[in-house]
Amino acid sequence: MEAHLHMWLELLVRWAHFIVGIAWIGASFYFNWLENHLQREQRPDGVAGDLWAVHGGGFYYLKKFAVAPGELPPTLHWFKWEAYATWISGMTLLIIMFYWNAQTYMLKPGSGGISAGAAIAIGAGSLLASWVFYDLLCRSALAQREWLTGLLLLTWFALLAWILSSWLSDRAAYIHVGAAIGTVMVANVFRVIIPAHRELVDAVSEQRTPDASKGLNALQRSRHNNYFTLPVLFIMLSAHYPATYGHPYNWLVLLVFSLAAVAIRHFFNIRHLPGFTAWPLIPAALLLVGLILFTAPGTRSLESSVDVDTVIDTDTVLEIVHQRCSNCHAAVPEFAGLATAPLGVELDTSQKLELHAQRVFHTTVTVRTMPLGNLTRMTEEERQIIADWYGSRTAGEP
Ligand code: HEC
Known part of the structure; x- marks a missing residue:
């Protein structure tokens, strides 16, 4: 409550x-x-x-x-409370x-x-x-x-x-x-x-x-x-x-x-x-394109180290996720202060994990914003396993 x-x-x-x-x-x-x-x-x-x-x-x-006008009007509007x-x-x-x-x-x-x-x-x-x-x-x-x-x-x-x-x-x-x-x-x-x-x-x-x-x-x-x-x-x-x-x-x-x-x-x-010319839009566009490239995933994340034949099965990852994520990311989170799974991302079953695979990879491996504040102490090895799991899932894709 x-x-x-x-x-x-x-x-x-x-x-x-x-x-x-x-x-x-x-x-x-x-x-x-x-x-x-x-x-x-x-x-x-x-x-x-x-x-x-x-x-x-x-x-x-x-x-x-x-x-200013010669004398003040009876009503003058100010803009400050906004x-x-x-x-x-x-x-x-x-x-x-x-x-x-x-x-x-x-x-x-x-x-x-x-x-x-x-x-x-x-x-x-x-x-x-x-x-x-x-x-x-x-x-x-x-x-x-x-x-x-x-x-x-x-x-x-x-x-x-x-x-x-x-x-x-x-x-x-x-x-x-x-x-x-x-x-x-x-x-x-x-x-x-x-x-x-x-x-x-x-x-x-x-x-x-x-x-x-x-x-x-x-x-x-x-x-x-x-x-x-x-x-x-x-x-x-x-x-x-x-x-x-x-x-x-x-x-x-x-x-x-x-x-x-x-x-x-x-x-x-x-x-x-x-x-007037629209010149400021040119540096703006260049800077934004530069940012899109600079923040692209993969350049600085863990590379998947598995060859295509090794397949990390989802249950291995689910075990990690149960330990590191599910106290927040569950239908009924145990973590104090949460009423529902943050942003609706529930990670308590293998189907849900599969569903969110890309986001799980992104947040734990690429940008490392999860687990939140690394409160649950996820290790580097575990991040590597997720990278490998995600890599082996997507390896077959064009
Ligand atoms: C301490 C609680 C907590 C733990 C543990 C936690 N998360 Fe989160 N997670 C959050 C919160 C809060 C948000 C919402 C953040 C926001 O509002 O941007 C979130 C958001 C997310 C999102 C959606 C945001 C996005 O950028 O797509 C994903 C995916 C996610 N978490 C994955 C994970 C994974 C995977 C783990 C475990 C490795 C994990 N989280 C562990 C609290 C947690």
Whole structure:
């Protein structure tokens, strides 16, 4: 029952996180689009541009002011709770999924040294450290050089992925890099962008010129947020793809994917400009193709050492699987905290094992994400037997 309630709690928080995340990123994409598509013309009433749109059965007409309207409207809409709610629900999810069962989900198998408490402290500390580093960087003179700032940020997050994955489980390492970037984005909204909006609003109501530096800082931070979006979304999805976070060079996979994502985001940013060409899509495509090749199985996995005549029978493997996997992967798992087999993968009979042969091979031999955290202490010899079994099964195939 406890496992069942935990699952529902996780499901509901994840659902909420997803919804508010869409609302936040959706609004931010929309305002970017507005900014890029305004019909710009300076008018005497202080309007810098306008735009017509048709949507949902009606016409919309929007204006943007160069600085601010002469006086404040009675109702002014702010966009901030989407961002805050995304962070709050995301942190809640991090606690429910990783910190709650830190022994299982946070620790790296075989790293031996650190305790669950230390793993949580490292994970949570990395979020704070990322913000401090980023904020100092933005306030320094270096921030005037955009390319350099981008390079330093990429280096920081790649380094973070590398350090975290030598201490934490691979999934925990990835999710913390995602949470660190997300924290920077939300802190940008909370500490810089919203205060700049407040300054604008105050200036209008006090009939004075707003402090321009705050507006410039906010612009810089929201440009950064714009480029952070796609890498973060990749990290959030990556948990479903062990070939990414489970790769021995998972920090490099993250770095290369993020570069491609930034290039794709750049493509969307420059698309409306005169003289536009789609050049950013070329490096993005090359990087992604490179990743597909780099993460291909086989290049670094155990090779099947059997010749075609030796056949490892499924029962031998079933015995291993019973010992190492079935306390989680059974119709009714014995492992504390699980109500049903994870992702519906049941491995308690030879038919089910045959059915999932490819996935079993992939998770135990190629990416080695299973047994989860190697809690059940699967040995190298056993992985080799699975490799051989899978090799002999597929040997006859074209
Ligand atoms: C301690 C519990 C536990 C043990 C032991 C365990 N798993 Fe898993 N397994 C999980 C969890 C949790 C997931 C879901 C991971 C996710 O959500 O991505 C999973 C997912 C999987 C998947 C589906 C994910 C995919 O990428 O296809 C396969 C296949 C799998 N496990 C195979 C195995 C095999 C084979 C073993 C034994 C060698 C094993 N597992 C041992 C907990 C366990």
